């Protein structure tokens with residue numbers, strides 16, 4: 001049985017060479033709004049959330065780490081490739097029950113998770129060395145990540161926040 005309740009592609013993550021350059025371009029050409037740009041001490045590699053309207057993010061920029069040892073990169077998962085292009089494609093499952101059933105289906109079927117499941121937000125438990133947990137800039141969504149047959153990382157999430165005012169997950173947003 002396939003997942004039920006998959007509503008839409010909710011956001012995409014892309015690898016970028018220069019995060020300020022990408023932010024500037026998407027703001028000035030496409031008219032997207034900044035939610036937050038995060039790096040140290042919250043994340044080792046920089047990450048930037050931008051949005052069209054009020055959902056926390058519609059695109060996420062992941063800055064390519066130019067220092068990384070490229071011979072050790074895992075090419076079976078776009079989320080680990082550090083090359084320009086897709087990082088992940090995220091599907092929204094609005095109902096928590098459907099999201100939990102999809103998660104359970106993956107567990108029972110032995111579909112491997114490349115990341116998660118976890119709560120992608122400030123309210124989650126922080127684990128030293130794992131910047132995917134308890135990330136202060138996260139949208140509060142519950143998410144898990146698998147790959148398609150070509151290694152494209154797919155995220156399935158529920159409960160993303162909206163940005164209507166300043167808060168810890170959107171400290172200095174464009175409005």
Ligand SMILES: [Fe+2]
Pocket residue numbers: 011013060088090155
């Ligand atoms: Fe995502």
